[in-house]
Every structure is written in C-alpha cells, then in structure tokens.
Amino acid sequence: MGAKYGVFVFLLLIHVNCEIYTSIQKLTALAEMESKLFVDFENFLRQSEAQGAVIPESMTRFYHERKNDTLLDNCSNMANPIRAFYLIHRVYNDWGDVLNTISSNQTIATQPSVADFRALYRLAMTKLRFWPVRNDVDGSADNILRLWSTYGFDTTDILNGKIASISTRRMKSVEIEALSNTAGLIPLPYYQLILLCELSNRTHDETERDRYRRKISKIYYWTITKKIPILRAPTLAYTDIPKLSQHNKVLRKASKTTISQEDINELLEPPSVFEKLCRGPLKTKKEESLMRCFLRETAVPFYLAKEEVVNIEPRVSLFHDVISDHDITYLKREATKKLSQSLTSDGVNRIRVSQTGWIRDSAHPRISRRLSKRIANIVNLDTTYRNRASPVEEWQVLSYTTGGHYGEHIDPVHTEELLWEMTEKKQKHLPLPNRYQGQRIATWMFYLSDVDSGGATVFPKLKVRVPVVKRAAAFWYNISPNGEIDHRMVHGGCPVIIGSKWVCNKWIRQSGQVLKRLCGQTYESEDLYPEKYMP
Structure with a gap:
C-alpha cells in the first residue's frame, strides 16, 4: 500500500494537486503523460529481457492489460467519465505497484535500465507538477455514480464501460470495487449493493x-x-x-x-424533479405551446436581441448570439490561468464539482466594457463595474468536466444583506467595490461552449430546463419586485455526461438599479413586460 501514497519520497517535493478529477485540462495532460510513460516502460521491459532478467508476473500482466487498453480504446480522450476514472485509478494504483515491484524485486532492481526508467518516471512527475491522490480516485468514481443516478443509466451499460452510447472497455473487478467503496462513503447503498453483487x-x-x-x-x-x-x-x-x-x-x-x-x-x-429535468423536459405540450421567441428591442434602436422565453412567470430567458467566439476565447484563456476548485459556503463539497476562475473587469477593459454594455442594453440594468458600491461583480468563469455539476441552490448569498438592511458595522470589513452592493438581484450567464451530452441548467420549482447553447446567455431575476429573495428561482447545473461545459456569470447587484427596476404596485406583483413580448 505504501506505493499508492507516493512511490518515492520525491512525490513530496512536487506540487500534489487533488483537483485533477474536476479539470479536463489536467486529465488530458495526465493522459498524455501516462501514454509517454508507457512507451518508456515498454522500452524498459524490452531492455530487461535482452539482459536476461526475469520479469515479475505482476509487471507482465500490467503491461498486457495496458497494451490492450491502448488497442481497444483512445486512452487520451478524457471527455468520457468512465475513461477518466480508468486513468486516475490506473495511475494512482497500478503505476505505484509497478514502481514498488521494480524497487523491491532483486532480479531486476540492480540493472542499469531500472535507474533509467525511474529517472524518466521522476521527470514525468516533475514536468506535470501534479499527481493523482486518493481524493481523485474517489472524485472520479463519484462522477460516474452521479451520472448513473441522475440520468438513470442502465447498470449493464455502466459495468460494460458504456455511457450515453459512448463505449470503452469493460470494467475490471478492481475498478468495480473502487466504485463500490466510493458509493459506500457517500453513501449510495443501492449502487453499492449492485456493484457488490x-x-x-x-x-x-x-x-x-x-x-x-x-x-x-x-x-x-x-x-x-x-x-x-x-x-x-x-x-x-x-x-x-x-x-x-x-x-x-x-x-x-x-x-x-x-x-x-x-x-x-x-x-x-425515485428520481427527484431535478433529476427528471436533467433527463428531459417536464412541461406539458400545452405549457410549451405558450413559450415564444422575440426580436426584443434594446437601448440601441438598430440592435434587436434574440430572446427565447423558457418560462413566463417568473420570466427566464435565453438570449441567443450575444457573445462572439473572439470574446469566448479571451474569457476561457484568461480564466484557465486562474482556475481552482469551486467552493460552496461550506468549502469544497460534492454538491459543486467544477473549476472557477475570476477575471477582473480591469484586466481587459475594452472587452469587459463591450460585454457589460451589451448586457445593459438588453436587460436595462446598470452593469458598469465600479471601485465603490459596484452594481456588478467581476466575471466568474466556470469549467465543468465530465461528471461536473452544481446541485440545487439560489444565487443570492445568505450571509449578505438586502440593500435597505445594510449597516456600517457589517459593511466596513468588505473591500470597497463590495460595500453597499445589496443582494444579487439578477443573474446573466453566458454559455461559452456546447456540450456533447448533459449539462442543462434546470429550475425544479418552475419545471424549467435551459439547454447549453454556445454564444447564448440565460437571464433571470433572483429578487422579486417586492424586494424579497425569490425562492422559486432555485436552480442547478445538471452533470455533464460527455465533453466539457464552460459558462461565465455576471451577477448584477441591487446597487445602481433603483431607477432601473421599479418595485411592484402590490406585494404579489411580478415584473411587467410590454404586451408584444408576452404570449
């Protein structure tokens, strides 16, 4: 077991990052490194045999299993959650056992080729700067269990390495046992028992x-x-x-x-409403027939926004073609430099599996102003970032790898105050831009990518399902016209089945919106829209 916690003390000297399973970039880099390492391992075995060494049976078995994986599957494509689990499990467990065997077996430990291979192994870890740990094995297994339970995939398909019509090799018993152990930790007794059977x-x-x-x-x-x-x-x-x-x-x-x-x-x-929505729409044909698409007038007379209304009251809209590929590339490139594991109010939590990167509006003022102005023109809210009592937050970019999701939540922060409840005592410890902002009155979410399968944004209380559409943006209010948090807007991001999902949030605060969004005439009032933009 010692090998699985770091084959050499050298592992302690590199940057060990336990967030590999949440990052498509790190998974891909790990897969490429492991493929190169296997070539080195193949050369090492060939040299050892040429020198007359007796190769341990465990190493020969690992070689043939890994060789078959290469012949049967594209081991470097990490868009498949089962393949990602295989990779992390293999690197954490099997490669550690190989190095432990090389070091402890007297028939080959003294050969010159051993030192060469160990040097190549250390070099690979040094270049990568991260290495799977136990948390990555459990996390990648949890991703499979989440997809399995959320989408109700067939058990036989999962065990045979098939998910959403994408196949890989059949699961080995040792991998099923790892999956079962993770199911017991969560706990998910039904899935644990199925795997044990x-x-x-x-x-x-x-x-x-x-x-x-x-x-x-x-x-x-x-x-x-x-x-x-x-x-x-x-x-x-x-x-x-x-x-x-x-x-x-x-x-x-x-x-x-x-x-x-x-x-x-x-x-x-039985599946929850959230899970049912992830699997498909729940609105009746009659309800769907009331949904409309409009060319909506904006603050710029010659610019009409393409609005798709996905829920009427409270209104949830999907605006199409509101961000260019150039701006998408910029947001993803800048965010990638700062990505870290996403947090909830309780810290790292399985309710939220993704990577987050914040981009300051001042980092590229021209692009930020252009995007902010476009949002303001469409929804008629103040979106200009300021150094004091800013009406918006900085850009939050999120990357979801396969299995990544965000469970049911609301965007207003429960520890923060509404605009009219703010006191100097509670505000003075905040940075200047965050003081007297008020709550998150509205959410604007750009979709920066398409997704091969999964990843929809769903609102269980409204039975609303918003698909992932690249270059589009979802918009909704989090605060009712009466000034209270609208708990009907509980929403979540469904797990990504195949591929990766990128979104960018711009949270709009109460500060600066006093004359932009008026209060309702009664306590129960909803937002009013021109008759031509209503069904």
Missing part, C-alpha cells in the same frame, strides 16, 4: 464470494434499519403493540441472510 457473480473463489455476501447482508441491514425512525428509540415500541409488530417486521426483513435483486431494487430512490 456484480463482484460476487464474477469471482470463482467461494471464500471471496462468501465475503461479498456477508458484506451485502451487513449493508442491507444497516440501510433498512436506518430508514425506520422507530428503531432509534425501540423501547417506545413496547408500549404500543402495533408499533412493536412493525418494529419486529422491519428487523426480520433487515436480517435476511439471502438478499435478492428485488430486495435491492426496493432501495432505489
């Missing part, structure tokens, strides 16, 4: 099979008993015969020695 069916060792059966029974018991609140205080049941009967019935069910597929299927939770 597959492992039990694959093995021909009766002792190993019995071990899996005992583990399945233990997890099943824990899952069933945990779901019944009455078991947390079983003494209460003895004062009530019906409750006692229910208590005993549950215990009998949980204590079954043979767990069938039907028993496991009962643990599968």
Whole structure:
C-alpha cells in the first residue's frame, strides 16, 4: 500500500494537486503523460529481457492489460467519465505497484535500465507538477455514480464501460470495487449493493464470494434499519403493540441472510424533479405551446436581441448570439490561468464539482466594457463595474468536466444583506467595490461552449430546463419586485455526461438599479413586460 501514497519520497517535493478529477485540462495532460510513460516502460521491459532478467508476473500482466487498453480504446480522450476514472485509478494504483515491484524485486532492481526508467518516471512527475491522490480516485468514481443516478443509466451499460452510447472497455473487478467503496462513503447503498453483487457473480473463489455476501447482508441491514425512525428509540415500541409488530417486521426483513435483486431494487430512490429535468423536459405540450421567441428591442434602436422565453412567470430567458467566439476565447484563456476548485459556503463539497476562475473587469477593459454594455442594453440594468458600491461583480468563469455539476441552490448569498438592511458595522470589513452592493438581484450567464451530452441548467420549482447553447446567455431575476429573495428561482447545473461545459456569470447587484427596476404596485406583483413580448 505504501506505493499508492507516493512511490518515492520525491512525490513530496512536487506540487500534489487533488483537483485533477474536476479539470479536463489536467486529465488530458495526465493522459498524455501516462501514454509517454508507457512507451518508456515498454522500452524498459524490452531492455530487461535482452539482459536476461526475469520479469515479475505482476509487471507482465500490467503491461498486457495496458497494451490492450491502448488497442481497444483512445486512452487520451478524457471527455468520457468512465475513461477518466480508468486513468486516475490506473495511475494512482497500478503505476505505484509497478514502481514498488521494480524497487523491491532483486532480479531486476540492480540493472542499469531500472535507474533509467525511474529517472524518466521522476521527470514525468516533475514536468506535470501534479499527481493523482486518493481524493481523485474517489472524485472520479463519484462522477460516474452521479451520472448513473441522475440520468438513470442502465447498470449493464455502466459495468460494460458504456455511457450515453459512448463505449470503452469493460470494467475490471478492481475498478468495480473502487466504485463500490466510493458509493459506500457517500453513501449510495443501492449502487453499492449492485456493484457488490456484480463482484460476487464474477469471482470463482467461494471464500471471496462468501465475503461479498456477508458484506451485502451487513449493508442491507444497516440501510433498512436506518430508514425506520422507530428503531432509534425501540423501547417506545413496547408500549404500543402495533408499533412493536412493525418494529419486529422491519428487523426480520433487515436480517435476511439471502438478499435478492428485488430486495435491492426496493432501495432505489425515485428520481427527484431535478433529476427528471436533467433527463428531459417536464412541461406539458400545452405549457410549451405558450413559450415564444422575440426580436426584443434594446437601448440601441438598430440592435434587436434574440430572446427565447423558457418560462413566463417568473420570466427566464435565453438570449441567443450575444457573445462572439473572439470574446469566448479571451474569457476561457484568461480564466484557465486562474482556475481552482469551486467552493460552496461550506468549502469544497460534492454538491459543486467544477473549476472557477475570476477575471477582473480591469484586466481587459475594452472587452469587459463591450460585454457589460451589451448586457445593459438588453436587460436595462446598470452593469458598469465600479471601485465603490459596484452594481456588478467581476466575471466568474466556470469549467465543468465530465461528471461536473452544481446541485440545487439560489444565487443570492445568505450571509449578505438586502440593500435597505445594510449597516456600517457589517459593511466596513468588505473591500470597497463590495460595500453597499445589496443582494444579487439578477443573474446573466453566458454559455461559452456546447456540450456533447448533459449539462442543462434546470429550475425544479418552475419545471424549467435551459439547454447549453454556445454564444447564448440565460437571464433571470433572483429578487422579486417586492424586494424579497425569490425562492422559486432555485436552480442547478445538471452533470455533464460527455465533453466539457464552460459558462461565465455576471451577477448584477441591487446597487445602481433603483431607477432601473421599479418595485411592484402590490406585494404579489411580478415584473411587467410590454404586451408584444408576452404570449
């Protein structure tokens, strides 16, 4: 096991980054490095055989397995989540075992070719500047489990390395076990049990099979008993015969020695509205028939915005062709220099799996002014970044790799105040641009890429689904005209199935919008739009 935590002490001297599974750029770089390293390993084996060395069976097996992977699949294409998991699992586990075997096996450890290969291995790590750790293995496995549960993919397809009609090789037992362990950590008992059953069916060792059966029974018991609140205080049941009967019935069910597929299927939770929307639209044909597309007038008389209304009340719009490829390239290039793992209010959390990069408006004033002015012209809000009480935040660029997502949330920050509630005591510790900004009144989100599959933005309470459309932008208000946070605007980003997704947020604050967006005449008032822009 020591090899898996760093083959050499040298690993401690390089920059170890546990965010590889969230970055398509790092995954691709790791895949390219590993392919070159395998060529070096192949040359090392050839030289060792020429010198009459006896190659350990474990190294020969690894060589043939990795060679078959190369013949069957494009190992460097990281747009597939299962392939990305294979890569991280292999580099973290198998390559560590190879180096450990080379160092400990006396038949080859003293050969000159060993020192050469170890030097090439160290050089590869030095150039890469990051290396997979345990968190990356669990994270890439979690990405597969998230896609599996969110989109309801077929179990057989997943185990055979197929996802969204894209195939790779069949999963090995050791990879299924890693997936099962991650499912137990989350926990996702249904998926953990399904994977353990597959492992039990694959093995021909009766002792190993019995071990899996005992583990399945233990997890099943824990899952069933945990779901019944009455078991947390079983003494209460003895004062009530019906409750006692229910208590005993549950215990009998949980204590079954043979767990069938039907028993496991009962643990599968029905999909949430969020998950249903990720799988496809939920609006009825009648509701969809009310949606419209308009050429909407803007502050510039000769510029008409292409607005697609995806929800009427509260209004959610998708504006098409509002950013050029040149500006997209700039935003992605500048953000890539600053990307780091995305955070929530609780820090790093599996509810949000992506990379974030902030770009200052002053970094490229001409492009920032152009994009900000375009937003202002379309939605009639102040979007000019200022050094004091700025009505907008800086540009936030997000990169989602395969499996990346953002769970259900609202954009207003719960620790921040509404404009009219602000006090000097709470504002004085903030940077000048962030003082007296108020809440995030609205969200403008550019789509900087297309996505091969998945990645839609969904609003569960509205049953709204916004697809990813490159060069388009989604817009909605987070604050009602009455000044309160609109909790109907809970939304999330569905997991990316194949490919990668790039978006850029421009959050518009309350400061500067007093005469731009007027209050409603009543507490229940909604935003008013000209009749010609209503269904």
